[in-house]
Amino acid sequence: MHPDAFESQWDLQFLSYDLSALQRYRDAVDKEDIAVPGRARNIAGGENAITAIYHSRCSVVEAALDAGLMLTDERDLWIDLETAVQMFGTDSIRRMPTTPTYWVLTLVKSGMVANGHADAALLDRFILEHQPVRRRGRSLSHIPPCAEPAQPLLEQTS
Secondary structure, X not given: OOOXXXXXXXXXXXXXXXXXXXXXXXXXXXXXXXXXXXXXXXXXXXXXXXXXXXXOHHHHHHHHHHOOEEEEEEEEEOOOHHHHHHHHOHHHEEEXXXXXXXXXXXXXXXXXXXXXXXXXXXXXXXXXXXXXXXXXXXXXXXXXXXXXXXXXXXXXXX
């Protein structure tokens, strides 16, 4: 799930979350690791139990760095109204999300630059320009504690 997925009010029959768990999430000062159970319906009508566990963008970036990975791109994914109507019908949509629902991250091993990858020079320059300066604790020095940047940390290069 996208870190902002539950920040907007939405009501979809094919993707729903427990209302009391959503309220607990919205009321929490520290949202990290809060689990929000729900249900997802597929286009054939089957349903699956799902659980979204909230992780801030900051903690995801830090976890990637701790694992020796570098975030090189990120993309927000939205539930598309036209596609949702085609797949689930107009009755399944009461209110569309106004925030991204999903998030695609592109991660690379940080050692790939040193190992002579074909795009090593470009990636090396990109990493040097965007490498966060680490400090003590679990926060990133360029992101104030408990705050998320207004704009994505990384810029897409063409």
